[in-house]
Amino acid sequence: MQIKEIGEEGIIKAIKNINQAEASQVLIGIGDDAAVVRPEAGMLCLYACHMLVENSHFLLSKSTPFQIGYKGVSKSVADIEAMGATSRFLLVGISMSPDTPAQFIRELYEGIYAANAKGGISVIGGDISDCRGPLTISLTIIGEAAEEHLTPIDGAQEGDVLVVTGPLGAAAAGLHLLLNDITWEKYEAFREVMQQQLQPEPPWGKGQTLARSTAVTAMTDISDSLTHNLQKICKASKKGALLELKDLPVSHSARVVADKVGCNVLEWVLNGGEDFELLACVRPEKLSRVQELMKQESYNIYPIGRIIGEPGLYIKSEGEIKAVSPQGFDHFR
Amino acid sequence: MQIKEIGEEGIIKAIKNINQAEASQVLIGIGDDAAVVRPEAGMLCLYACHMLVENSHFLLSKSTPFQIGYKGVSKSVADIEAMGATSRFLLVGISMSPDTPAQFIRELYEGIYAANAKGGISVIGGDISDCRGPLTISLTIIGEAAEEHLTPIDGAQEGDVLVVTGPLGAAAAGLHLLLNDITWEKYEAFREVMQQQLQPEPPWGKGQTLARSTAVTAMTDISDSLTHNLQKICKASKKGALLELKDLPVSHSARVVADKVGCNVLEWVLNGGEDFELLACVRPEKLSRVQELMKQESYNIYPIGRIIGEPGLYIKSEGEIKAVSPQGFDHFR
Structure with missing residues (x-):
């Protein structure tokens, strides 16, 4: 009907x-x-x-x-x-x-x-x-x-530790399979990234728990992409950010898929969107308290860098610091 | 750009x-x-x-x-x-x-x-x-x-007086001109109905004033059409309604347009939509108080019939009562 x-x-x-x-x-x-x-x-x-x-x-x-x-x-x-x-x-x-x-x-x-x-x-x-x-x-x-x-987007302070609430890249991996018509039912990792793309869970309770710690100066979700949303925090707060490449939490399934289909998983982690996790700026002296609180609720956080005074996004990889140009999904570009 | x-x-x-x-x-x-x-x-x-x-x-x-x-x-x-x-x-x-x-x-x-x-x-x-x-x-x-x-849709009681907050039919008249590409700039009435169709005013303050009277048992807007929205009140309240044809407030401009283009203005009043006026059910003993309150705020109300115990919509015209089949805009029919 x-x-x-x-x-x-x-x-x-x-x-x-x-x-x-x-x-x-x-x-x-x-x-x-x-x-x-x-x-x-x-x-x-x-x-x-x-x-x-x-x-x-x-x-x-x-x-x-x-x-x-x-x-x-x-x-x-x-x-x-x-x-x-x-x-x-x-x-x-x-x-x-x-x-x-x-x-x-x-x-x-x-x-x-x-x-x-x-x-x-x-x-x-x-x-x-x-x-x-x-x-x-x-x-x-x-x-x-x-x-x-309340955790607005514009409160980041120099020295804040940047944390994310989960491994990244799976939703973008799923999108890659989906748009390229790659058969995905065969492998568990393929099924997992498709689930992340098609029917993801929101960060239930994670933001509320982070907020209750009163250690978070700024927070946003990273549905557009890590770099895109980090830039939003930085612009709104008039600060910059330095990411540590080695600390980025890469989704295990996304890594498996990237290897099999010949893609760069870091590209998905940095610039892929739709990982419904949160990106928060935490006062450094309160980081362990925040970790404790999150653990009590069975959530993880992953420190991935820090807020710096100089505007712009940078990433440190094997001792070298490079500028990152933020990418993410813009509906009109 | x-x-x-x-x-x-x-x-x-x-x-x-x-x-x-x-x-x-x-x-x-x-x-x-x-x-x-x-x-x-x-x-x-x-x-x-x-x-x-x-x-x-x-x-x-x-x-x-x-x-x-x-x-x-x-x-x-x-x-x-x-x-x-x-x-x-x-x-x-x-x-x-x-x-x-x-x-x-x-x-x-x-x-x-x-x-x-x-x-x-x-x-x-x-x-x-x-x-x-x-x-x-x-x-x-x-x-x-x-x-x-609060004035919900389902509180109408038998004996309530039905009132509307303004003359009806102008928006439908405007839609007729618009859809039939009829030149309308020439006459004031034509310009008025087009204004009602293209850039209507909402019933600013009218609903709030009616509500403050505490005499209104049920209210809704009539953007779908008088008969359609009256039926919604009746169904929700498990009642019926009897309209008085002679009491329906017809927009002067709509009447002028109807005469010029050979349409039935009552059809626009009863079944045309987008007159952003309100339809309220008022306890009869409080009607004069409501009229007074509305007048103080420079609003009018027009009694157009009453709520009856028997389900269904009826209209009285020259002493004869006929059943009305509600019509109005349904996006899918």
Whole structure:
């Protein structure tokens, strides 16, 4: 059945019929002119918005609707964690062809709800529209944070230790396999990088834990790429950064794939995007305390360099320091 | 200059350079991973989301970018007013071709900011993405309300007086001219209905004032159409409605246009959409008090019928009662 047969009302009904956990803060959810939420007393509200566009962010021939929905939530949660905050609610806008199968929308929402369930996030509203063109999904995520735990992008200080919250490169490795139609089911490493590309986990709780340490001066997610997002921190903070090549945590699976397909894994680590990990600047005297806190929650952090006073990005490799020109995904270039 | 020449960073910079009023509640605005807002103590947060799609919601050959932006805000504010709430913040997602002129985006934002300025609304974030297809704009509006002033869609009671907040039909008249390429600059009425279609005002303050009366049991905006949105109230409230044909407030300009082009103005009033007015259910004993309150703020209300116990929509014309089959815009039918 196509959505033109069930109409807007039918779509909303179908979406409402998929189970999601009730959130006690929600006074009015899907179905009224606007959703109504009671914010937690004394907490700040956080908002981030993502447009996910067919053929720009996903290929319908390569991703299932479930995966598209799941990954959309991961992308959104990464932004909220990057602020040291907790993800709470989601608004979902979709524009799509009237020929879209109703089952597609159902599976897309199942992916969104499956990811949401892991983080206690509720869909509280959205919009649907027809479109003669690529399927487009707009996700607006709403988070909450205590003011003292906010980790903005512009607070980096000279001497801060740069840390990332996980090994890098796997999502870019997966993208390489996907775009080059390389058969990937055979090897575990290939399956792993495809999972990282198609249905990645967001950095659940990692940003909140880092923020609670009160040792983080600046933080962002690295979904655009390590160098691109590091440059954003540096520009916003009017600082520079020196990376240590040997300290970059390379995803084991990405390394295996790079070897097999003849690619440079460091290129993926530095300039590949979509690793939904966080990049944080930590006061050096508090680094061990942060490591301790993260360990208690079963998270790792990897020191990869430090913030320097001189603007620009540099990388140290075998004693030599070279300037790095940041690369990453720009939709318009 | 096209946006592919200035890239994402250039676009964000250009947007940040257009002036908008600073909002004291905003701790972090455009440029970080997420926007951060301090909610007003004791107030509820409201959220509504709209997808505006080229060729579905607007035609680039008929609307200026300024008008598209302005109308998007009107649509968004209508939803917040329909809940009895105040509009505060906006997130703007855009997906567009890399060939889009940078000037287009600038003018779109100028339209958004011009409308925002009238209501004290700030753009606090968003997203931009490339798209090989129709320009798509996602607007998420954030409002605030006191709990006792909320006006949900499902509270209508038998005997409630149905009121609308303005004359109807002008936006549909404008759409008729626009879609039929009828020259409209010549007559004032033609210019007026085109303005209503292309750059309508939202029901600024009308919903908030109605809500403060505490006499409103249910309210919604009538952007889909009077009959369509009335049916939504009735279905949600498990009631019906009886309209009085003679009491329907017909836009003078719409009537003039209908006469000149040979259309039925009542069809536009009942089933035309995009009149950004509100439809409210008012306890009959409090109607005069509501009229008084609205008058104090220089608003009008027009009683057009009442809520009945029997489900369904009916209309009374010259003593005869007929069933009405609700029509309005469904994107997929």
